Amino acid sequence: xxxxxxxGGTSVGTLERIEAVAKRVAKAKEDGNDIVVVVSxxxxxxxxxxxxxxxxxxxxxxxxxxxxxxxxxRVTSALLSIALNEMGYPTVAMSGRQAGIRTDKFHTKARxxxxxxxxxxKEINGGNIVVVAGFQGVxxxxxxxxxxxxxxxxxxxxxxxxxxxxxxxxxxxxxxxYTTDPRIEPKAKKLDKISYDEMLELASLGAKVLQTRSxxxxxxxxxxxxxxxxxxxxxxxxxxKEENIMEQxxxxxxxxxxxxxxxxxxxxxxxxxxxxxxxxxxxxxxVNVDMIIQNVGHDGTTNLGFTVPQNELDLxxxxxxxxxxxxxxxxxxxxxxxxxxxxxxxxxxxVACTAFDTLxxxxxxxxxxxxxEIKISMVIAAKYGELAVRALHxxxxxxx
Amino acid sequence: xxxxxxxGGTSVGTLERIEAVAKRVAKAKEDGNDIVVVVSxxxxxxxxxxxxxxxxxxxxxxxxxxxxxxxxxRVTSALLSIALNEMGYPTVAMSGRQAGIRTDKFHTKARxxxxxxxxxxKEINGGNIVVVAGFQGVxxxxxxxxxxxxxxxxxxxxxxxxxxxxxxxxxxxxxxxYTTDPRIEPKAKKLDKISYDEMLELASLGAKVLQTRSxxxxxxxxxxxxxxxxxxxxxxxxxxKEENIMEQxxxxxxxxxxxxxxxxxxxxxxxxxxxxxxxxxxxxxxVNVDMIIQNVGHDGTTNLGFTVPQNELDLxxxxxxxxxxxxxxxxxxxxxxxxxxxxxxxxxxxVACTAFDTLxxxxxxxxxxxxxEIKISMVIAAKYGELAVRALHxxxxxxx
Numbered sequence: 001x002x003x004x005x006x007x008g009g010t011s012v013g014t015l016e017r018i019e020a021v022a023k024r025v026a027k028a029k030e031d032g033n034d035i036v037v038v039v040s041x042x043x044x045x046x047x048x049x050x051x052x053x054x055x056x057x058x059x060x061x062x063x064x065x066x067x068x069x070x071x072x073x074r075v076t077s078a079l080l081s082i083a084l085n086e087m088g089y090p091t092v093a094m095s096g097r098q099a100g101i102r103t104d105k106f107h108t109k110a111r112x113x114x115x116x117x118x119x120x121x122k123e124i125n126g127g128n129i130v131v132v133a134g135f136q137g138v139x140x141x142x143x144x145x146x147x148x149x150x151x152x153x154x155x156x157x158x159x160x161x162x163x164x165x166x167x168x169x170x171x172x173x174x175x176x177x178y179t180t181d182p183r184i185e186p187k188a189k190k191l192d193k194i195s196y197d198e199m200l201e202l203a204s205l206g207a208k209v210l211q212t213r214s215x216x217x218x219x220x221x222x223x224x225x226x227x228x229x230x231x232x233x234x235x236x237x238x239x240x241k242e243e244n245i246m247e248q249x250x251x252x253x254x255x256x257x258x259x260x261x262x263x264x265x266x267x268x269x270x271x272x273x274x275x276x277x278x279x280x281x282x283x284x285x286x287v288n289v290d291m292i293i294q295n296v297g298h299d300g301t302t303n304l305g306f307t308v309p310q311n312e313l314d315l316x317x318x319x320x321x322x323x324x325x326x327x328x329x330x331x332x333x334x335x336x337x338x339x340x341x342x343x344x345x346x347x348x349x350x351v352a353c354t355a356f357d358t359l360x361x362x363x364x365x366x367x368x369x370x371x372x373e374i375k376i377s378m379v380i381a382a383k384y385g386e387l388a389v390r391a392l393h394x395x396x397x398x399x400x
Numbered sequence: 401x402x403x404x405x406x407x408g409g410t411s412v413g414t415l416e417r418i419e420a421v422a423k424r425v426a427k428a429k430e431d432g433n434d435i436v437v438v439v440s441x442x443x444x445x446x447x448x449x450x451x452x453x454x455x456x457x458x459x460x461x462x463x464x465x466x467x468x469x470x471x472x473x474r475v476t477s478a479l480l481s482i483a484l485n486e487m488g489y490p491t492v493a494m495s496g497r498q499a500g501i502r503t504d505k506f507h508t509k510a511r512x513x514x515x516x517x518x519x520x521x522k523e524i525n526g527g528n529i530v531v532v533a534g535f536q537g538v539x540x541x542x543x544x545x546x547x548x549x550x551x552x553x554x555x556x557x558x559x560x561x562x563x564x565x566x567x568x569x570x571x572x573x574x575x576x577x578y579t580t581d582p583r584i585e586p587k588a589k590k591l592d593k594i595s596y597d598e599m600l601e602l603a604s605l606g607a608k609v610l611q612t613r614s615x616x617x618x619x620x621x622x623x624x625x626x627x628x629x630x631x632x633x634x635x636x637x638x639x640x641k642e643e644n645i646m647e648q649x650x651x652x653x654x655x656x657x658x659x660x661x662x663x664x665x666x667x668x669x670x671x672x673x674x675x676x677x678x679x680x681x682x683x684x685x686x687v688n689v690d691m692i693i694q695n696v697g698h699d700g701t702t703n704l705g706f707t708v709p710q711n712e713l714d715l716x717x718x719x720x721x722x723x724x725x726x727x728x729x730x731x732x733x734x735x736x737x738x739x740x741x742x743x744x745x746x747x748x749x750x751v752a753c754t755a756f757d758t759l760x761x762x763x764x765x766x767x768x769x770x771x772x773e774i775k776i777s778m779v780i781a782a783k784y785g786e787l788a789v790r791a792l793h794x795x796x797x798x799x800x
Contacts, residue, residue: 015455022456052479055415056422057486064485064493068478071471078468079452085464086457093464098542142498 001166002034002124006134006156009043010173011230012076018042021171021230022083025129029089034124036163038134038156039080041072062107066136066146069108070096073133073152081131092123096136096144101155103137103145110145112137112154115162132159150211157214161221168223170210171230176237177202177209179398180254184386187399191252192235195242198252201341201375205255215239242343250344250351251396256389257337260290261313262368262379263320264330265304270297275304278323285319287312291337291370291377301327305368307337307379335367336385339377340392352376358395364388401566402434402524406534406556409443410573411630412476418442421571421630422483425529429489434524436563438534438556439480441472462507466536466546469508470496473533473552481531492523496536496544501555503537503545510545512537512554515562524563532559550611557614561621568623570610571630576637577602577609579798580654585790587799591652592635595642598652601741601775605655615639642743650744650751651796656789657737660690661713662768662779663720664730665704670697675704678723685719687712691737691770691777701727705768707737707779735767736785739777740792752776758795764788 005025012018021037029035040046049068053060074095081093100116123130134152139145147154153170160168175190177199182188194202196219203212209227218225218239228236242248268274275294282289293305308316310333320329345351355376359366364387368379380388393399405425412418421437429435440446449468453460474495481493500516523530534552539545547554553570560568575590577599582588594602596619603612609627618625618639628636642648668674675694682689693705708716710733720729745751755776759766764787768779780788793799 015452019456049475052415052475053482056419056479056483060482061485061491064478064481064491067474067493067495068482071475074467075449075452075471078464079456081464082453082460082468083456085461091461091464093467095467095544144495 002036002163003028004036004038004156004160004163004165004168005171006038006152006169007040007171007230008152008173009040009046011171012039012080013043015079017230018076018079018083022080022087024230025080025084026087026089029129035129036120036124036159036165037080037129037131038152038159039073039076039131040134040152042076045072045075063143066107066144069146070133070136070144073135077131077133084129084131090126090128091131092128093131093133094119094123095133096155097138097142099130099132099159101137101158103139103147105139105141105143105145107143107145109148110137110139112147112158115158117162120159120163150214153211153214154217157217157221157223157225160223161217166224167226168218169226169228169236170214171228172209173229173231174209174227175229175232175234176227177239177253179252180389180393181256184256185390185393187393189399190234191237193238193240193245194252195245195343196239197242197374198341198343199239201339201372202253202255205257205337205339205341205377210239248344249342250348251340251342251398252344253341254389254392254396254398255339255341256385257339258382258385259310260307260335260337260379261310261316262305262307262332262335263316264332265327266330267301267327268297268304269327270300270302278304281319281323282308282316285315287315287319291368291379293368293370307335307368334382335379336382337377337379338385338388338392339375340396341375343374345374345376354395355392358391359388362387362391402436402563403428404436404438404556404560404563404565404568405571406438406552406569407440407571407630408552408573409440409446411571412439412480413443415479417630418476418479418483422480422487424630425480425484426487426489429529435529436520436524436559436565437480437529437531438552438559439473439476439531440534440552441476445472445475463543466507466544469546470533470536470544473535477531477533484529484531490526490528491531492528493531493533494519494523495533496555497538497542499530499532499559501537501558503539503547505539505541505543505545507543507545509548510537510539512547512558515558517562520559520563550614553611553614554617557617557621557623557625560623561617566624567626568618569626569628569636570614571628572609573629573631574609574627575629575632575634576627577639577653579652580789580793581656584656584786585793587793589799590634591637593638593640593645594652595645595743596639597642597774598741598743599639601739601772602653602655605657605737605739605741605777610639648744649742650748651740651742651798652744653741654789654792654796654798655739655741656785657739658782658785659710660707660735660737660779661710661716662705662707662732662735663716664732665727666730667701667727668697668704669727670700670702678704681719681723682708682716685715687715687719691768691779693768693770707735707768734782735779736782737777737779738785738788738792739775740796741775743774745774745776754795755792758791759788762787762791
């Protein structure tokens with residue numbers, strides 16, 4: 001098999017950890033696989049470099065930030081290559097440029113445009129383990145670019161896609177994807193498999209194993225993604241297309257998002273264009289609106305509710321002030337969003353009903369509800385968050 | 401003027417130091433100059449990366465070492481560019497590759513083969529201060545290479561040569577070139593000017609301001625080199641061609657080299673080819689022989705003396721054992737080499753005589769003597785080293 005393995009910052013956080021990673025890579029090679037490794041910077045390095053830059057400027061030049069930040073991954077890739085080489089394996093370390101990773105020109109948040117698969121393929125065919133510095137590429141003009149947060153995952157998925165690898169393993173300090181956060185519900189179980197779409201919902205809901213961008217890319221490129229821990233030998237969770245999962249559970253997981261705040265506008269004039277104006281304003285202020293609820297109004301006015309990330313609440317308040325409208329605004333940070341996710345919902349009815357029943361039996365009031373084909377999200381008072389997660393986990397028998 | 405400024409590791413050793421360097425660069429720009437800055441890694445960084453690599457291997461893969469070691473200078477160049485940009489100056493940070501520096505393929509000790517002056521020139525013509533990561537380039541195949549110890553000086557001199565810059569300033573933590581080491585002779589004076597050839601002799605004699613390779617390149621490319629401190633505003637020392645120095649002092653400086661050991665071979669068969677065999681053997685063992693003295697022999701044998709660096713004495717002993725010859729060998733580490741250097745010697749007689757007289761008056765025995773057109777070197781007992789330096793400094797009135 002051709003396997004792309006990606007190791008995150010904590011997995012290569014010390015020299016001992018890099019040694020451990022080298023052994024794991026060597027084992028996969030000994031098992032008869034061709035291996036491409038993608039590495040992050042040693043944990044803390046990127047933040048250190050960012051703090052250096054911010055010492056000089058609150059708004060450092062983005063092009064130079066990329067030259068700066070790309071250094072950390074280069075160091076790790078060289079070190080891992082040296083370690084593997086010492087163990088007797090022929091290796092080639094590669095920068096993003098050398099791996100043929102071309103991006104657009106948007107420094108510090110570039111998107112991968114193409115990968116010249118020949119760069120890596122040539123070295124694999126020569127019998128080498130290839131170690132690629134993640135998180136980086138080059139623009140058409142040959143400038144160094146970086147891919148933003150989670151960029152090394154993206155590098156790995158894009159390389160796996162370009163090489164048509166059999167597997168792309170993302171190593172972190174977490175065993176895989178769980179039915180819910182085990183710190184909240186100790187009975188949470190690790191999932192063997194999950195579909196891209198479910199993972200996308202979970203990722204956007206705050207299950208921090210993988211970022212949305214990487215899962216989206218894996219789905220688009222049809223890459224079989226495995227998330228697992230570099231600290232043990234447990235099998236991880238395979239994220240793959242729905243067709244590859246024989247038995248679809250109705251509900252795969254329950255997620256809790258504590259980073260939401262609710263905004264309620266009362267007395268919004270009920271005529272076309274008003275909502276558009278409000279959300280255009282928020283968009284201009286770079287506020288990421290999540291759930292939006294508009295009730296049927298009366299007396300020519302309506303109430304409009306939506307949620308925003310807590311750390312964007314100040315931005316939201318400024319935007320609302322600039323709106324200059326008649327409505328009154330209320331803010332509530334003491335809320336959380338609980339969501340249940342599962343592709344099985346598509347073909348099963350009564351899923352939402354079970355959720356509402358369960359929370360009602362616990363005396364939890366639903367303040368907002370939003371549903372998609374494979375997800376039901378409910379906003380409730382923050383103090384009930386953990387209770388709601390445990391109750392729902394139980395109701396859908398996720399511990400079985 | 402077009403000025404290339406190079407800042408070494410201690411000059412950019414902390415964020416405060418980088419800020420100070422930014423101000424110095426800005427001042428030179430405000431004075432109406434075009435500026436190219438070449439930077440080293442922050443002091444300690446390169447050694448840290450080397451120790452990381454050595455954690456994994458005693459003989460790390462050289463190609464990966466270059467990917468690893470080139471990271472430090474990239475960080476500094478990005479940071480300095482960000483700092484200058486924040487102060488309102490348009491800047492461009494460049495890796496060795498982006499600066500058009502092409503080297504041969506000998507990783508970790510590459511030689512600069514060419515510089516594409518258009519890369520930097522384009523940015524200067526656009527009004528930018530260009531900040532180049534020193535110490536690095538790329539091979540013909542596009543692999544990252546580094547230039548070995550003192551490599552950032554080489555980058556600066558080579559860039560100054562390629563751009564036909566008016567001046568190449570090498571900033572360190574030392575004010576310039578002194579008539580001798582001020583820690584030995586407090587009356588030592590800083591030289592305003594010195595010729596390339598004198599500097600070459602002083603550099604090879606252990607005056608650690610500049611490395612021989614950089615001075616050689618400056619001479620070859622006719623680059624006016626200034627060495628000065630980044631910690632004060634003192635004028636430095638200009639290193640230039642002899643014709644540019646109006647008044648040539650007879651003697652420019654006195655140097656002390658403590659890193660020598662003497663080897664004496666007694667009873668060497670006095671026939672052609674014997675000396676050649678000995679020095680071929682040493683050369684094969686990578687021993688850098690410095691002074692060589694052969695006296696007229698008698699009885700068909702002769703005595704052969706030479707000096708080697710102290711840290712190569714073990715290599716030398718091994719090589720001598722393998723020679724399998726009849727001569728007896730003596731080793732003496734308790735010696736130093738004192739040298740006086742000056743282009744004026746060419747046209748003045750009696751210079752050597754003064755040196756011998758001076759040391760004799762101090763009761764110091766000369767164990768070996770070697771002279772070149774602009775240098776007189778004398779091996780003496782180690783304990784007299786400092787005394788000899790002070791006496792010679794006095795004798796040639798170098799404090800006046």
